[in-house]
Amino acid sequence: MAVAETAGIAPVLGFALVGVLGVGSQWLAWRLRLPAIVLMLLAGLAVGPGLGVLDPSEDFGSLMQPMLAIAVAIILFEGGMTLNFESLSDAATGVRRLVLVGGPLGWAASSAALHWGVGISWETSAVFGGIMIVTGPTVIAPLLRQARLKRRPAALLQWEAIFNDPVGALAAVLAFEIVVVMQNAESASAAAVDMAVGIVGALVLGIAGGWGLSRAFRNALVPEYMKVPVLFVLLLMVFALSDALLHESGLLAVTIMGLWIANADLPSYAELRRFKEHATILLVSGIFILLAANMSRETLASLDWSAALFVVVVILLARPLPVLAALAFSNIPWRERLLVAFTGPRGVVLVAVAGLFGERLSALGVSDGDRVAPLAFALVAATVVLHGFTLTPLARLLGLTATETPGVMIVGGSRWSTALGMALRKLDLPVLIADPNHAHLRQAREAGLDTFWGDILSEAAEHKLDFVTYDKVIAATDNDAYNTLVATDLAPEFGREHVFQLKRMRHASARHALPATLGGQKIGADESYFEANARLADGWEIRVTKISAEFPLEQWREKNPEAIVIADLGPHGTLRLRGPEDKVKDTEGTRLVVVAPKRQERAEDRRDENGNDTMKSVAAKG
Structure with missing residues (x-):
């Protein structure tokens, strides 16, 4: 009671104000990509000596x-x-x-x-x-x-x-x-x-x-x-x-x-x-x-x-x-x-x-x-x-940042993982493919991608890998249970919205359905491991396409009606992995990572310096 009598603001209200300002400053710093400490310092000075709303020594006393x-x-x-x-x-x-x-x-x-x-x-x-x-x-x-x-x-x-x-x-x-x-x-x-x-x-x-x-x-x-x-x-x-x-x-x-x-x-x-x-x-x-x-x-x-x-x-x-x-x-x-x-x-x-x-x-x-x-x-x-x-x-x-733009960690070596990793590498993004089975990483190694042989959840991975280099995870092994375990375990660290998983084979069965707290987000066409790899074996490929004023999204879609968007990289370097229900923004400079039927290029077709599709890249078959 002594505290309440001498306080300029009620202690409970004071605690609430401190909480709102502190957490609010951290959230605002995340949205604006500013140092959170600076915003918290400014917020404290504003409500304290600035406006005189809060005086902790008086309001909270002893x-x-x-x-x-x-x-x-x-x-x-x-x-x-x-x-x-x-x-x-x-x-x-x-x-x-x-x-x-x-x-x-x-x-x-x-x-x-x-x-x-x-x-x-x-x-x-x-x-x-x-x-x-x-x-x-x-x-x-x-x-x-x-x-x-x-x-x-x-x-x-x-x-x-x-x-x-x-x-x-x-x-x-x-x-x-x-x-x-x-x-x-x-x-x-x-x-x-x-x-x-x-x-x-x-x-x-x-x-x-x-x-x-x-x-x-x-x-x-x-x-x-x-x-x-x-x-x-x-x-x-x-x-x-x-x-x-x-x-x-x-x-x-x-x-x-x-x-x-x-x-x-x-x-x-x-x-x-x-x-x-x-x-x-x-x-x-x-x-x-x-x-x-x-x-x-x-x-x-x-x-x-x-x-x-x-x-x-x-x-x-x-x-x-x-x-x-x-x-x-x-x-x-x-x-x-x-x-x-x-x-x-x-x-x-x-x-x-x-x-x-x-x-x-x-x-x-x-x-x-x-x-x-x-x-x-x-x-x-x-x-x-x-x-x-x-x-x-x-x-x-000084060259001491883990990466300029955070990349993608793919858990599970396969034809699909290697193709996706190569497409992401064309976007100058860090890519790592991890798998406990050394043989599953052969294609990725031959393609020159970074690999980790071992369990991504092990202490060895935590101590040997710079996890800060990556801000997205795709669980894509042939083991649905392990994919769910990886997605669930890494979700608190990477954020649930940044952890993805290939579709489980028996997900539609009520007996095998999992609660929303387990597993990762859907990606691409929401295919299982075997469906995704079979699609590539049937003549599809994963490639990069650039949207421009001359070649807008609508025109690209007309020429590629079967293509499925897996990810897009915005003009400001923000990568977003896409699910089957996510819409792609028609923004000039956006580059799409898509899975689509293979095609043969005509002699006059061109590719830009990054290997991206241009408006003249017309499918001859597929």
Whole structure:
């Protein structure tokens, strides 16, 4: 009730507003193909210091800090759950160097930038410099999703962000304890003991939580419907107990717990991680709205030229130099070193922890402790906007994007798969054909298509293939049950609207009908594996046709009445796989992938430079 009495807006309405703005910003960013973090930051500033509609500190009162702490803990735990050691592969050396060498060097460089660049005291610089090690998984994850980087640079940025989050917080704790000892003349040995106990306690609690949860789930001590609730309760307990031993050590504990679970090979791991990802999206959205809205106009007005100088020094010197020094003489190519060095967005942990220690420094009598929070917000805002707009172009310039335009993964090698793959390759799209049977891939290999021999659902596929290169999947093996399994399993990752499947042989039977939650979308003429391949054996082919002003869709249809559209590539490079009921837009420049009867070309017929049909390509037979 105390919160409601002091609030300018009802707490329930405030929560709803934060949710709508956060998720709405993410959706709008997806529609406009803009960095989601930037839109969330702008939305928070608009409703907070801009319009004064939401003031989180007043509206939520004492609930604000606990909410942020728990949200950050859950985000770091989910980040730890993504860190399977097998996914490190050739990035392991770089990650170790970034954490063990780059972390301390970054601490020193950031502290120096604060002291000599902004004129802040060494006490405040040391504490704030430790926090600045953090690059923030809350920001890195959306940026990686948008930039579609190759595997190793993406792994370097992701692992560094997640590991350095708790490391940065603990560095700030260490520096703060030293300041406390200097201010109060307390025993340095007592402070060191407290620090050691806190870190060891966090490690023990994190390992114990992960080990205990894994054992309980593997031995069926927790029913399936209670696994997620039990996971959340244990996560909160580990975080709270560790934080009680040493403030901010709870971040380390939950990261270790998530890391343990990620490498425990749990049967239910995929479902747990998927739910955590959904929760993290909601939390990241809410946190950024809250932190931006919590900035007062006075705080923003206090940012002067020295704050701008501080941001520039950090982006151009304090971040790149430690990273380049840490990765020197390693197996990481120079292009990847540059990308990592000039990609250091800060996120919610920096703002939350910096605000906390700024208040504590001021309480100790450190005169410039109150400058920490506004500088932290300035750094977060600047790096979020900068890297949100520059990461993709920079990665493209350095040749580190997985692909310019995402392609198609075809599961199942056959004559039909090879013909479709060759047609898609004419559109300059990445194509991969995967099959557990090596012999089924012979035609695809001979055609020069990329292939994967193995189960596409295996861990080997996850670790060896850059799934980010493809955004559509076609399940096209001769096994209907396996096609359904592939489509169902990959649908949450690729999106149900991007997963397709050849028709099942017995789909019309009520006894064999499947619910809508299983399987993929229809494609082409909605044929089975045997029908699709038999059509090609009977004299049909898969080819590419270009629609133009001289050769519109209607005219093409008149000349090719039997042709079936499988896909179309719009003039802006958007590929759409088509089902039997989907209509093709008559847009100039659109290229169609169709299955149609073969034909013989007359001598005067022409083909454009890409091998596409033109208006003069007239079927002589078929």
